[in-house]
Amino acid sequence: MAGINAKFDKEYLDKGIDELAKAPVEALKGLSEGDAQKLKEALNIKTVKDLGTNKFFVWAQSVAKLAE
Numbered sequence: 721m722a723g724i725n726a727k728f729d730k731e732y733l734d735k736g737i738d739e740l741a742k743a744p745v746e747a748l749k750g751l752s753e754g755d756a757q758k759l760k761e762a763l764n765i766k767t768v769k770d771l772g773t774n775k776f777f778v779w780a781q782s783v784a785k786l787a788e
Contacts, residue, residue, distance in 0.1 A: 741769040 724740065725733050728747050732740060740747075745768055746756040759765040765774055 741767065741772075743768050745771050 724737070725735065727749055728735070728740060728743065729749060732743060732747050735743070744756060745751050745759055745765060746753050748768060748771075756766075759771065763774055763776065765771050771777065
């Protein structure tokens, strides 16, 4: 898990993996509340876990890996 917390805003530095998964997507560095709202409206993504398990993102990641 080393380095994962660094991908989140400062208030999440001491959080465990379960808390990070339940965190709102805007907790990720570089994602604003506006970005989070758009993800929620378009794809019903509210948490980091929702983002990481969204079928469209999973499919795109699979294609990107196969294209390497």
